[in-house]
Amino acid sequence: MTSHTPHRIVFANEKGGTGKSTTAVHVAIALAYRGARVVAIDLDHRQRTFARYLENRAETAARREIDLPTAEFAVLGGGSPEELEAKVAELSSGDLAGPADFVIFDTPGRDDPLARHAAASADTLVTPMNDSFVDFDLIGQVDAETFKVRRLSFYSELIFEARKTRAMKERRSMDWIVVRNRVHHVEARNQQRVDQALAELSKRVGFRVSQGLSERVIYRELFPSGLTLLDKGHLGELGTSHLVARQELRELVANLNLPGFVPRAEAA
DSSP states (O other): OOOSSOEEEEEOOSSSSSSHHHHHHHHHHHHHHTTOOEEEEEOOTTTOHHHHHHHHHHHHHHHHTOOOOOOEEEEOOSSOHHHHHHHHHHHHSOSTTOSOSEEEEEOOSSOOHHHHHHHHTOSEEEEEEESSHHHHTTTEEEOTTTOOEEEEOHHHHHHHHHHHHHHHHHOOOOEEEEEEESOOTTOHHHHHHHHHHHHHHHHHHOOEEEEOOOOOHHHHHHGGGTOOTTOTTSSOSOOHHHHHHHHHHHHHHHHTOOTTOOOOOOOO
């Protein structure tokens, strides 16, 4: 797989604790396993969760003397959009490994100039949210009695305008996917209300909705080693919940509809 212009995937949400970094890492490794060259840009220079995960992964590979597909990465904080673009060009340009196929950005859970720039330049924008109206408030406000959408949030308006401007100036579209992480199936009534609100809002601003990653301890356990659910053979014996989580991840990556990524059947 080669491409002179890498496809940009941006994980963005102006709220913390939605699983951005965990989702971003697993998508990056899924693409690396398919032979893509992936560049990762961590724009949250305070937390550095995305970068730390990949650092832990490199340390584990060296310690165990194993080959683990991974991504080149950099941490950026501050600076101008022009400086960010220069760094992206430097990392994704062709070298012995060839040009990058994907550039993945993990943005901080707060309003940030570079995060805005990255989101506006995304080919695929992924907005993870926890399955609650606390997180829904980031993209839209609902009526307290009917749970109907009353208005768009500032963030939704920002992305809507960015998509419109990009389509007019560059004749390129942006695929925006809202990913529902940490869905609790026991909360059926709340889930149904969130379903309805997302369906209504998606028609107004044009995003797609995908199921994401459930709340599972395994994700927190994997962080120190930098391993992912895709690293079969290096995780030891997995329980049923881990196998279910791996299938959730595969379905999420397939739902992103990324160029050159053709889902294939894999054994658990």
